[in-house]
Every structure is written in structure tokens, then in C-alpha cells.
Amino acid sequence: MRAVVCREFGHYRNLKVETVDAPTPGAGEIAIDVKATAVSFANILQIAGKHQNKAIPPFTPGAEVSGVVASIGADVSGFAPGDRVIAAVTNGGHAERVVARQDLTFKMPDRMSFAEGTVFPSILATSYAGVAIEGRLEAGETLLVHGAAGATGMAAVQIGWALGAVVIACASTEEKRAAAIRAGADHVLPSGEFRDRVLELTGGRGADVIFDPVGGDVFAQSLRCIAPEGRLLVIGFASGDIPQVPANIALVKHIAVIGVYWGYYMGWAKLAPSEKAKRKLAQCFADLFKLYEAGKIEPQVHDTLPLDQFADALDIVDQRRAVGKVVLLT
Numbered sequence: 661m662r663a664v665v666c667r668e669f670g671h672y673r674n675l676k677v678e679t680v681d682a683p684t685p686g687a688g689e690i691a692i693d694v695k696a697t698a699v700s701f702a703n704i705l706q707i708a709g710k711h712q713n714k715a716i717p718p719f720t721p722g723a724e725v726s727g728v729v730a731s732i733g734a735d736v737s738g739f740a741p742g743d744r745v746i747a748a749v750t751n752g753g754h755a756e757r758v759v760a761r762q763d764l765t766f767k768m769p770d771r772m773s774f775a776e777g778t779v780f781p782s783i784l785a786t787s788y789a790g791v792a793i794e795g796r797l798e799a800g801e802t803l804l805v806h807g808a809a810g811a812t813g814m815a816a817v818q819i820g821w822a823l824g825a826v827v828i829a830c831a832s833t834e835e836k837r838a839a840a841i842r843a844g845a846d847h848v849l850p851s852g853e854f855r856d857r858v859l860e861l862t863g864g865r866g867a868d869v870i871f872d873p874v875g876g877d878v879f880a881q882s883l884r885c886i887a888p889e890g891r892l893l894v895i896g897f898a899s900g901d902i903p904q905v906p907a908n909i910a911l912v913k914h915i916a917v918i919g920v921y922w923g924y925y926m927g928w929a930k931l932a933p934s935e936k937a938k939r940k941l942a943q944c945f946a947d948l949f950k951l952y953e954a955g956k957i958e959p960q961v962h963d964t965l966p967l968d969q970f971a972d973a974l975d976i977v978d979q980r981r982a983v984g985k986v987v988l989l990t
Contacts, residue, residue, distance in 0.1 A: 661679070661680060661681075661682040661755060662677050662679055662755065662967065662990075663677065663678060663679075663720045663752075663754065663755030663756065664676070664677055664720055664721060664970050665680065665719075665720055666707050666715075666718060666720070667718045669709030670707070670708065671708070672703070672708075672970075672971055672974045673971045675971070677967060677970070682756075682757045683757060683758065683759040684731075684733075684759070685731060685732060685733035685736075685759050686733050686734075688733060688734075688736060689736070689759050689761060689762065690729055690731075690733070690736060690739055690745070690760050690761075691729070691730040691731045691732070691733075691758075691759050692725060692729060692745060692747060693728045693729075693730045693756065694725050694726075694753065694756055694758055694990050695726055695727040695774040696725070696727070696964070696987050696988065697722045697724065697725045697726075697753040697754050697778060697967075697987070697988050697990070698722075698724040698725075698778035698779065698985050698987050699722075699754075699973045699988060700723070700782075700977060701898075701977055703722065703723075703754075703977075704974055704977065704978055706751065713750060713923065715751050719751050720751060720753070720754055721753070721754050722749070722753025722754035722755065722758070723748060723749055723750065723751060723782060724748060724753060724778045724780075724781040724782050724783070725746070725753040725758055725760070725778065725781070726744075726745065726746045726747075726768065726777030726778050727745065727758075727990075728742060728743065728744055729745055730757060736762050738762075739762065739765065739767075743767055744767065744772075744774075745767055745768060746765070746766050746768055746777040746778070746780050746781055747761075747764055747766070748764045748781035748782060748785075748926055749764070754988060756967075756990050763938075763941075764781075764926060764927075766780075766949075769949055769952060772959075774989075775959075775961045775964050775987045776961060777959075778985060778987050779815070779960065779961065779984075780945070780948060780959065782922055783812055783985060784819075784959065785925075785944050785945065786815075787812050787813075787815035787818075787819055787871070788948055789920060789922060789944050790871060790893045790895060790920040791803065791816050791819045791820060791823070791871060791893070792823060792947065793944060794891070794893065794918050794920055795869040795871075795918065797819075797820060797825055797868070797869045798823075798824075798825075799823060800824065800825070801825050801868035802825065802826045802865075802866075802867045802868050802869075802887070803816070803825040803826070803868070803869045803870075803871065804828045804830070804858055804869070804870045804871065805817050805828070805830065805840075805870075806830045806870070806872050806873060806874045806882070807830070807831070807873045807874050807898060808830055808831045808837075808843075808845065808848070809831045809832075809835075809983045811960070811985050812873055812895060813829070813871065813873060814839065814840070814984055815957075815960070816871040817829050817843040818843050818844055818957045818958065819957065820844065820869075821845070821956075822844070822956035822957055825868075826846050826847075827844060827845045827846050827847070828846065828847045828849065828861060829841075829843075829847070829848050830850070830851050830854050830878075831850075831851060832850070835983070837849075837850070839960075839984075851874075853881075854881060854885070855881045855884050856885075859885050862885075862887070865887045866885045866886045866888075866890060867885060867887060867890060868886075868889070868890050868891070869891045869892075870886055870890065870891070871893050872894060873895035873896040873897075874897070875894075875898065875899045875900075875901055876899035876903060877899070879894075879903040880903060883905075883906070883909050883915075887915075888914045889914055889915065891915070891916050892916070892917045893918050893920050894917060894918065895920055905917050925938075925940060959984075959985070960984030960985060961985050961986075962976065962982040962983050962985060963976065963982075963987070964986075964987045965986070965987075965988055965989070966989055967989070967990050970988055973986045973987075973988055
């Protein structure tokens with residue numbers, strides 16, 4: 661089969677598509693003929709050897725795939741060759757075939773395209789786990805989304821709209837703010853100085869749930885415009901600046917700061933997920949598929965490119981030109 665192979669850490673433009681042996685499934689695993697696989701900033705970090713989930717070269721990057729079941733290993737039930745599925749994998753996705761764990765593989769709704777399917781395993785799942793499950797967003801509450809034109813931010817905007825919240829979206833350009841409006845945002849603000857406008861839009865109360873994949877000064881300002889009993893979701897640090905949480909603000913504002921690491925649900929953290937986390941994982945995908953079938957969420961695909969153009973796809977991500985997900989087709 662053909663696969664993108666990283667033989668040593670460095671820049672993604674050093675990688676090549678090579679012919680390698682196709683993997684075979686072990687017990688509890690499913691072999692998938694990949695039809696589409698998403699690229700992400702995490703791929704860039706992993707190829708550079710800077711991601712927290714460090715792979716040992718040689719390896720094939722790629723964690724979000726959709727395709728058709730090729731074969732199943734021992735102890736697998738509920739799946740058969742020919743099933744259309746999505747799956748999350750630690751790596752190996754940027755290839756014509758990948759092996760995934762049964763518990764991280766899900767049958768796709770019939771009308772879902774393979775490109776759309778790649779948005780679910782980590783992007784929509786991360787956003788839903790944050791906003792709905794950990795953030796407990798309720799209809800009528802206010803959701804503030806930073807990085808709203810990025811893949812997880814755009815997903816958070818859609819989920820907030822689907823759950824009946826008032827959504828305030830922050831994005832860096834007019835084009836990206838227009839995309840956030842199309843995704844369901846009620847108000848859009850430029851990235852940067854947003855605190856006073858959020859307070860103005862909420863009558864001085866602040867946002868009930870804040871989705872923050874940026875960190876740095878954005879996190880600091882968010883603490884100043886969060887409502888009492890608010891939930892500030894720590895999704896990532898795209899700014900490169902990891903902020904500190906002033907405990908006095910958490911106390912006097914009566915808020916919760918919640919870390920949302922989707923890898924914990926998936927079993928990629930140092931500690932195995934609890935049974936409660938496993939139930940949340942299943943709930944997450946079941947709820948997302950219901951929202952998709954009801955037409956309340958629409959996976960955002962920025963562009964699709966062939967597997968051979970994986971470096972061009974990563975350029976789009978690295979240069980922050982993507983509005984939604986960039987996807988490779990095999």
C-alpha cells in the first residue's frame with residue numbers, strides 16, 4: 661500500500677509517500693481501507709518530534725480517518741467487511757490502509773461523505789466533549805468561542821447553535837468572522853481586545869461557557885469576562901503561550917477552569933480512561949450523529965487534496981489559511 665512515512669523528525673516537507681506493507685488487524689482491531697484522512701497542526705508537531713504523543717520513526721502520521729472495513733480481527737463484533745466507518749488512531753492514518761481499535765471505530769450515517777467523516781473523530785468530538793459534556797452548556801446560556809474559524813472552534817460554534825445557546829465568536833479576519841456567522845454565531849468579534857464587548861453583549865454578566873484553544877492573553881481576558889458559575893474550557897495553546905490560572909479569580913468569580921484533553925477519552929493519556937470516560941466517549945458520538953442526521957451540524961471541510969499532496973495540505977494548516985478541515989483523499 662501507499663503511505664506517508666516519517667523516517668526522522670524534522671519538517672513535513674522532508675516526508676515522502678512510499679510503498680509499505682499493509683497492516684493486519686489483531687484481536688479487537690479493524691483494518692480499514694482509507695478513503696479520506698484529515699491533516700492537522702498536531703501532525704506537524706508529531707513529525708517535528710514536538711507532540712506530547714511522540715511517535716518513534718519510522719511512522720505514518722494521521723489520526724482521523726474514514727473508509728471501508730477491509731477485515732476484522734478476533735473478538736470484534738458489530739462490524740463486517742464493507743461497512744462505512746470513521747475511526748480515531750494514534751497514527752497511521754495518512755495511508756491507503758490503517759488498523760483501528762474497535763472501540764474507536766464508528767459506523768457512519770449513510771448520507772455522510774468520507775471527507776465529512778474525518779471531521780468527527782477528534783474535531784467535532786473534542787468540541788462536543790468540551791461544550792456539551794464537560795461545559796454542560798444549556799439552551800439560553802452564552803458561549804464564547806475563540807479561534808472560531810479553526811476546525812475545533814468552528815465545530816464549537818455549530819454545537820453551541822445546535823444546543824440553543826447565544827454564540828459569540830472571535831476570529832482574526834473578516835472572512836473568518838463571516839464563516840463563523842454562517843456556522844451559527846449570533847455575534848462576531850475580532851480576536852484581540854474582546855473583554856468589554858463580551859460584557860456589553862451579555863449585559864455585564866459575561867459568558868457562561870468559554871471555549872479557548874488559544875491560551876495566552878486570550879485566556880487572561882476570558883477570566884475577566886466570564887459569568888459567575890461559568891466554565892472556562894482549556895482546549896489548547898495555539899498562541900504558544902501557556903497561561904497560569906490565578907486562584908483568587910477562580911474563587912471570587914465562582915468559576916470552573918476545565919481541561920479538555922480528548923486523548924484521555926481515547927486512551928492516549930498516561931492513565932487509562934475510567935469507565936465514566938468510556939461512557940462519555942460513546943455518548944459523544946451518538947449525540948453528534950443525531951445532530952448530524954437532524955441537520956443541526958455540518959462538518960466543515962476547507963479543501964480536499966490527493967494523498968501525494970500531503971505537504972501542500974499541511975502548508976494550508978501551518979499558514980493558518982484553513983476555515984474548517986483539510987482532508988487527503990486516497
